[in-house]
Amino acid sequence: MTVRQVIYLASGNAHKVHELPRLADAEQLPVEIRSAREVGGMPDVVEDTGTFEGNAGKKAAALLPLLPPEAWALADDSGICVDALDGQPGVESAYFAGEDGDDDANLAKLVRVMRDVPADKRGAHYVCVLRLRATTGLDELFTGTCDGMLQVEPEGTGAFGYDPLFAPAGYGQTFGLLSPETKQALSHRAKAWNALADWIRSQTVR
Numbered sequence: 001m002t003v004r005q006v007i008y009l010a011s012g013n014a015h016k017v018h019e020l021p022r023l024a025d026a027e028q029l030p031v032e033i034r035s036a037r038e039v040g041g042m043p044d045v046v047e048d049t050g051t052f053e054g055n056a057g058k059k060a061a062a063l064l065p066l067l068p069p070e071a072w073a074l075a076d077d078s079g080i081c082v083d084a085l086d087g088q089p090g091v092e093s094a095y096f097a098g099e100d101g102d103d104d105a106n107l108a109k110l111v112r113v114m115r116d117v118p119a120d121k122r123g124a125h126y127v128c129v130l131r132l133r134a135t136t137g138l139d140e141l142f143t144g145t146c147d148g149m150l151q152v153e154p155e156g157t158g159a160f161g162y163d164p165l166f167a168p169a170g171y172g173q174t175f176g177l178l179s180p181e182t183k184q185a186l187s188h189r190a191k192a193w194n195a196l197a198d199w200i201r202s203q204t205v206r
Contacts (some may be wrong), residue, residue: 005031005200007132010063010075012042015160016189020076023184023193029200033074039066052091053141056131064135065086072138074196078128078188080162082110082150084117090127093162105160108152110162114150122150124166126188130196140199143193159183 009017021033022204036042043062048067059075079093089096089110097105114122130142147169154164156176166178168186175183184190 004035006068006071007031007069007074008034008036008039008040008063008071010036010059010073012036013076016076019189020074020193022199025188026184027193027197029197031200032041036063036066039063047077047091047094050091052079052127052129052143053131055091056129057133057139060131060133064133067135069135072132072134075131075133076128076189076192077131078126080110080124080126080166082114082201083123084114084121107162107165110150110165111152111154117150117153118148124148124150126166128188128192130192132196140196141198142192142195144193146186146188146191164181 008021011017017035022161024033025032032185042059043066045059045062047058049058056077057076059077060073063073065073077091079088079090081087093106093159095101095106101109125148126146128144131138132138132142148166148171149169150165151167151174154176156178158165158177158180159175163183164174167174168178171178175187186206
């Protein structure tokens, strides 16, 4: 790969569209990250596979027909898995409060259902699966996880989703309070991206 590879994000999530290009720039990769808006927007996808890998695959496949032949589609499927809830909300993290719910509603529901769970039972972990696909048959998976604990109440406004409730292992503060640089070093999405970055570097023609 001797030129900048164009990668379109198979996502309509504004937070992800902002975060992933920033990770690419930090790694100084020979890629150009573009939004699905540039090709007409992300098509609607029913995320019904029951797995992060399957949902990411469906999203990438849905965007591919809209892309230039040489471009790649990159999909992200991620969520939070809570030990006391047997891994829920998991792949349903975006819809925990119902189909019409939003980040605030999802967070409020998790606070509510975890209200009486003792501190030693509040373990949780984030999962992120990145799936890279192309019309050439390229199909690669990259996974990252981040272990931690759920606080009783949300703390901080410096992040999104369930982040104000989640304190990563080894830290007494939530992702809502920690700096963006700290989150970038610890997060499930950053770890998945690092695996993707290593793979991209391995494809570089010497």
